[in-house]
Amino acid sequence: MSKPDVTAHSLPPRLHPLPLRIMHWINALAIFIMIGSGWKIYNDDVIFGFLHFPDWLVIGKWAQYGLQWHFFGMWIFVLNGLAYISYGIATGRFRRKLFPISVREVFATIGEALRFHLRHDDLTHYNAVQKVLYLGIMLVGILIVISGLALWKPIQFSELAGLFGSFQTIRLVHFLCMSAILAFILVHVTLALLVPQSLVAMVTGGPIVDEGQRQAAPAAPEIEATP
Ligand code: HEM
Structure with missing residues (x-):
């Protein structure tokens, strides 16, 4: 019995694979929460006398709320960051895209x-x-x-x-x-x-890339669904 052709149903490899995109945007959100809430905590005991962050820029009505937001963002940032680094190493993406310099x-x-x-x-x-x-x-x-x-x-x-x-x-x-x-x-x-x-x-x-070469490849021809 011949094996079913699963390639017809699997998604073609993209420049930025879906897991990477999800982690990138989760990271952007986590950073937004971390910085906004960090500024609220900072305002409670400033390091530089001249620098206070305005209320409209910070997250958290009181320092305690800022702290809670900060811990919430921290877990997202750390877990998502660990997932991103593991993914980058395990799939060889870091080696391919960031090296050599x-x-x-x-x-x-x-x-x-x-x-x-x-x-x-x-x-x-x-x-x-x-x-x-x-x-x-x-x-x-x-x-x-x-x-x-x-x-x-x-x-x-x-x-x-x-x-x-x-x-x-x-x-x-x-x-x-x-x-x-x-x-x-x-x-x-x-x-x-x-x-x-x-x-x-x-x-x-982004563009479809050739898995082996990881170069941009012309878009794959449409595969017509057969009944
Ligand atoms: C709204 C905020 C952000 C936007 C609009 C944005 C946009 C982008 C875009 C367009 C790329 C692809 C770059 C390219 O193809 O040349 C990218 C990649 C990347 N961004 Fe962001 N980004 C944001 C926030 C962040 C933050 C907060 C960080 C980290 C602190 C970050 C880290 C990275 C990294 C490390 C990559 C490379 C990903 C990879 O290829 O493995 N980004 N970003």
């Missing part, structure tokens, strides 16, 4: 960007600066979680907290990581809006 290419890409010559017409290929930014933001994500753990449970994680020095230093590291994420988002979202097809691809999956 050449220092020469990083400088060349920065030069192109400064001369407004940066092109992103091939969505299937991240340029050297994108690779550095994506890897960098993942490291910042790990550091913000570690410093957050040390702030949340300084006694249970006393050895971890000890690595930073004082409690105020941990707060500062946590704050600087938030600032780096914010700067990344400003650049990242601006670029996404400048190259709208990249934004559409992060929603729809």
Whole structure:
């Protein structure tokens, strides 16, 4: 007996597979909650006297509510982040899309960007600066979680907290990581809006790619459903 042709019913591989897109947008939501609620908590005991976040920008009516939102967002951010990193490693996506990185290419890409010559017409290929930014933001994500753990449970994680020095230093590291994420988002979202097809691809999956080569391939011919 011949086997059923399952390929006719399986979805063709896309540039951004569905699990990746779901995790990306969950992450964006989690970051929104974490930053808004973090600013509310910060306002209760500021690090920089000149910096208070206005009420309309923060999440949580009182600091205690801000804290609850922060813990809620934390679980989403951490579990989703672990899933994303495991997925990126297990499927080989990180190896394929983020490596190798050449220092020469990083400088060349920065030069192109400064001369407004940066092109992103091939969505299937991240340029050297994108690779550095994506890897960098993942490291910042790990550091913000570690410093957050040390702030949340300084006694249970006393050895971890000890690595930073004082409690105020941990707060500062946590704050600087938030600032780096914010700067990344400003650049990242601006670029996404400048190259709208990249934004559409992060929603729809983008072009169909060849699984073996992972290059953009012409769209597969429509397969007619047979009764
Ligand atoms: C509303 C907010 C956001 C928008 C509109 C957005 C948009 C996008 C788009 C369009 C891409 C595909 C880039 C390309 O094909 O060149 C992308 C990829 C990516 N974004 Fe975002 N993003 C947002 C928030 C974030 C946040 C908050 C983070 C992390 C802190 C993040 C991290 C990443 C990473 C790591 C990738 C690469 C994913 C991969 O290929 O594995 N994004 N984003």
